[in-house]
Amino acid sequence: MATRKRGITPARDQVRRKKLSLDETDNIEVFCRLCPYSGSTPSLIAIDDASVQTVLPPAQYRRENAPQVEKVFGFGHVFSEADGQEVVFEKTSRDLILNLLRGQNSLLFTYGVTGSGKTYTMTGKPTESDTGLLPRTLDVIFNSINNRVDKCVFYPAALNTFEIRSTLDAHMKRHQMAVDRLSTSREITDRYYEAIKLSGYNDDMVCSVFVSYVEIYNNYCYDLLEDAKNASRVLTKRELRQDRQQQVYVDGAKDVEVSSSEEALEVFCLGEERRRVSSTILNKDSSRSHSVFTIKLVMAPRARDAKNVYPEMDSTQIVVSQLCLVDLAGSERAKRTQNVGERLAEANSINQSLMTLRQCIDVLRRNQKSNSNIEQVPYRQSKLTHLFRTYLEGNGKIRMVICVNPKPEDYDENLSALAFAEESQTIEVKKQVERMPTDRIPHSFFTQWNSELDGAVQIDVDRAETPCPPTFCLRDYNDNDTVESLRIYARKLSVLQDSSDDGASSSLLSLVRQYMLEADYQRIEIARLKDTLSDKDEEIEKLRGFCRRYKRDCASMKERIAKYEQGEQENQMAMEKLVEQKMEDRKIIQSQKKAMRNVRELIDNPSPSVASLRSRFDQENMGLQPSAPMQTPPPPYQTPGRAPVYRKRLEAAVSTTAVNGSGSSSNGANGQQGYVNPKYQRRSKSASRLLDHQPVHRVPTGTVLQSRTPGNAIKTTKPELHQLNKSGEYRLTHQEVDQEGNISTNIVKGDVIPTVSGGTAVFFHDIEKLTHESPGVRK
Structure with missing residues (x-):
């Protein structure tokens, strides 16, 4: 019996041992948002747009032996109580949507203590001032993408991949799905729409949007869109897997294709009905699980010969980018919430997963400081950190919005959360590799060039029709007419065969058209690059002029500073001399006063007589x-001493x-x-x-x-x-x-x-x- 050969343990990634340059990495971005507070003793105040300061609360709200020192924490941006949902969206989500349109992945999650406004920041309410990040993000995505294909052209396959259906299969699938179409509620129809449209989508690509919604409850993953018709069905536990690109995904989670932001919000609301939410002493609607809403933009190159918008039938050219919006459950203290039983177990699971996230951040920070002693990051200790592993290892941009409530009761917990959020900004994540194809001729240029060529050059593409064969029916052996008609038909076929090029002219024509198309595009592109280069040269020359002028100004400024310093030094010396002269004059005056006192004492007190x-x-x-x-x-004179x-x-x-x-x-x-x-x-x-x-x-x-x-x-x-x-x-x-x-x-x-x-x-x-x-x- 042959012994089983042990597999070789993979070595550590050597790339991680190298120090990456600033151009190759991005730091985790952290934004802080203060919840509105109407009390008179806030424990947090916003100093400026990038700093928040703690204020010591009354003694009954502080822990024993806690340091009584006010601290200042710095973040990428601090949203005060006066900043609304629109301002938060502009700062936190707009550039992440651009990354999605350009084929890049992003992660945006809210973090903080329970009751600090995380769910409100993410979802909000249907009004204009209260609409959250998720609805605004969906509106802007559908406003900004072009060339959307019909439903069922792209479909999710195994191992977190997507495939392309043929036109007929896609049509049949759409016919089947017409029965299962969801109806849009009036609340979604009457909501506020975000009208912002971003530029940056590649018009040579066709796309479709898929959404998924999962939750992590008691360290288990559940698909909130599973069998959406049957809301009473118990959800199935899902496992986390890795695909071929080493991306972590929820195995078996349903990706729903949506064609509008209303449909996507309808799917979100269906999943929201299944999410675990309960009431506690600190929060009326407290999230008991971490929710992960993923928006996937599936793109593929547009087919050249297709009359309608349709992708090329090549699944290897599909590019999938995703934007992950995560609403983390807030950390809780059992002493404050007074939870028991199931609620206490939920709080323990939430706190444990958040603690594991902190441990992973701490290990990553230590690994970046030390090249020799690399520790293993404990991603697998929690489903949350395991799902975040893809982004923490460089497959996407990470952004955190920490929500804090300034009320004095949350002072100690806010202090710990702010310290963790500030330290997270030091984590460096590798930038993503560009995945969008850049060597294709734009479809707009291709269409315009062909229409201009067809209008300018008339190419005879007609083919001689093959004559119909004569009726072949011999009446007798002397039927010469029938034989003669067959001879004439044979001559016509021979002439037609001689004039035919056997399809070579057609293929040559298409090849020439392709070469001419590429040559014209390259010529236009070279002219554009020359213009750009000329503009850059002019800009460089202008900057050089500015640099020379600034150098002259700097030199003259240095001379003036030297003169001012010399004058200040002379003034200082003159001042010192004046002080010395004043001291000498004071000494002379004191000596004169002393002599005057001696004379006065001699006059007032005569010497004793000889008698x-x-x-x-x-x-x-x-x-x-x-x-x-x-x-x-x-x-003659004496001093008191x-x-x-x-x-x-x-x-x-x-x-x-x-x-x-x-x-x-x-x-x-x-x-x-x-x-x-x-x-x-x-x-x-x-x-x-x-x-x-x-x-x-x-x-x-x-x-x-x-x-x-x-x-x-x-x-x-x-x-x-x-x-x-x-x-x-x-x-x-x-x-x-x-x-x-x-x-x-x-x-x-x-x-x-x-x-x-x-x-x-x-x-x-x-x-x-x-x-x-x-x-x-x-x-």
Whole structure:
């Protein structure tokens, strides 16, 4: 028994490992639509046409431990509450219809929380302002296509393909279907019609429109158009298959051919009656399944010799494009809906399928970021993602419309949905390959050329008729007349055979006509391309002129900017100089104010008189308490912050010791330890240093007798602490005027003695007077 050979596992697609250029890919486009909200606390607001911002709702509507941060989400376009259905259709569906007419596939689906307006956006109501995307799309498609064939010419075959019937078979099939024709309801007849017509359909193609309607309920596929007559019949579960082009389709789903938008809407309404819809706490008409309405445009090249609109009998040239309109069921929370039983199971299935869609998007995003570690996308975990696989792998354009309700109760769910929708925009999908034939001569040119040629050239296409044979009846063996008639007939046949070209002229004529047709078309096409090239050259030259002008403007602008920057820099430097000059002027003013304060203090606080110092000295030597404290000259100028420092210096410089005349102990009368020793000698008298304290403004007296001042004496008008520390003796010079106007100079002498606290004290022991008197005055 031969062993079964194991099949080779197919390798990963190497194309997916390569980074595709921007020209080869399209991103998933996401549009956001805000549901009208009449409350006072919206949780979402539209910032502009491309951004929406979350607003923190009241605390009772937020989850615990949730981030309390307002976020901004960006999308391709944001529809505010004021944007109607017409605006949404123009932005989201118009270019997808053009893709359908050009043979490209597209997917448009609505996404969001339950009760956010997804079904209203897709279907709407029959009025002009409320008509949804699906009815408007059907109207525009039938307004834009030409050369529609009669019904039953195209028909769906096996494996998601289409075939072409002959004229007779199509006629018989139409006769059979006349009995089953659906009647159009009054509601559809009286609805609003979209009158937009798009240009872009190829007139060389003939077409027909097919629609199908399926739903995904509890992760099973059902055909909503199955046995449309019997609405009570239980629907059959359908499987998903792949056709020869690797497109995923619902096996056994019915494709219904329609000839108008009214008929297509009638089919849609029949399927809508079977769709699962129920009432919940959050939504009166809540969709319990995902619905997929597919519009297929079947096209084929038009036959040349057909008098009517009919395709060529070649099924390999059929092009099928489809537009998939999907209304996803909204995600739900069991805590809010309070669903139980069957409704709870439906909600779980809906949430699971939407979660699988998110997982597929996340895996695709990670695969695009990493070339080495490619993960397998879990398409087959859900029927919804399995059906979307064709589009996610590059066989069509994908567009999402996320619907959100700004009411604060939906804040947390909207936050998650908006984050997923924003991340979906990063997914890149390969662009579709052009499938429409481009090498055919347009049918309009073919018809016009043949009519012009037939009118200009008269071609004899008549053929000599074959003569009828004579009556062959021999009367006897001498019947020469009958034999002669047979000879004449034979000669005529011989002449007719010689003149006949055996059909060669006819085939040659058709071949010449074909060559002439192609030559004329190529000549016209070359002339058109030359005109286009000439227009492009003119446009390029014009753009070059603009470019040169912009370069000159840019250069002059740079020069002006450089001048402005230089001027700004100079102004900045001048400003800095002015600030510095202002600071210097301020310092000068402050120093002048300081000097003025010093002068004012000198004027307001005169120096102590020699008499007061002498009285104080005498009282201390006699052991008496001074009658009044000695007035100490204030400093020339002090700031508030330096007052304590100056006070310490003053205490150290001019502090006196209360001692008696007998030179008793330094301990006080109360027996406490003294703070100065009056018997202390700092150094030897020969090495003593004198601190000579002179008045600031000394009046010259011309005295003959002068006090002797050592050469190493320190002369100052304001004693400092460090000067006292270096001196052993202190001498204060003071001048005063008596009542007669005589000037006397008092020199107070003292010794500088260190204190117990580490400072210095001055112990005064002598006053020397130099007095001037007038000779004629006696006391």
